[in-house]
Amino acid sequence: MADLGFDSVVIGEGKAILAETRQAYDDNKTEDDETTAAYADFLNIRTKLEDTFNVHRKKAKVVFRNDSLTADKLAISGAMPRTYIKWLEAAKKFYSVASTDAGIQGKLTRLKVSLEDLTAANTLIIDLEAARSLYLKEKGESQDAIKAKDAAFYKIDDWMSEFYAVAKIGLEDNPQLLEALGKIVRN
Secondary structure (H helix, E strand, O other), rough: HHHHHHOOOHHHHHHHHHHHHHHHHHHHHHHHHHHHHHHHHHHHHHHHHHHHHHEEEEEEEEOOOOOOHHHHHHHOOOOOOOOOOHHHHHHHHHHHHHOOOOHHHHHHHHHOOOOOHHHHHHHHHHHHHHHHHHHHHHHHHHHHHHHHHHHHHHHHHHHHHHHHHHHHHHHOOOOHHHHHOOOOOOO
């Protein structure tokens, strides 16, 4: 192989490219794991807030069933929004208005929705927004890591295709030795 230009220096370059590729692959796996963990955290907080908001919304609908002005103020009129952003905005409005209006709090207390419950839900909203932000950040980093990994694999693939072509030429007399390089040779 050295006679065909693949001396120890060129093989060293190939090993360096392999090390870069391995690092890019490992970085991609790490970013994928971080993205998965961030999404699980986001989903956990979202589920808690959904469960809490559903109960509080139902109770508020009962309390304010004959007070459409307050129901509109709390954004509980009509169906529950399905898209994430609209749902989150409805929850924010409900909890921000209910937390600051003593009259609404007094009426909700009758169905066991305390100021502490409203404050805890507001905290969950803040936690949810932070978790979503972290998830989106991790998702972006994961996508960047995929691009870096793909570029590294392209580079090693290019180097290896040249290496195999030269090895095939160099080992024409002993084609079975190509199997030591991982290439299957059929007789």
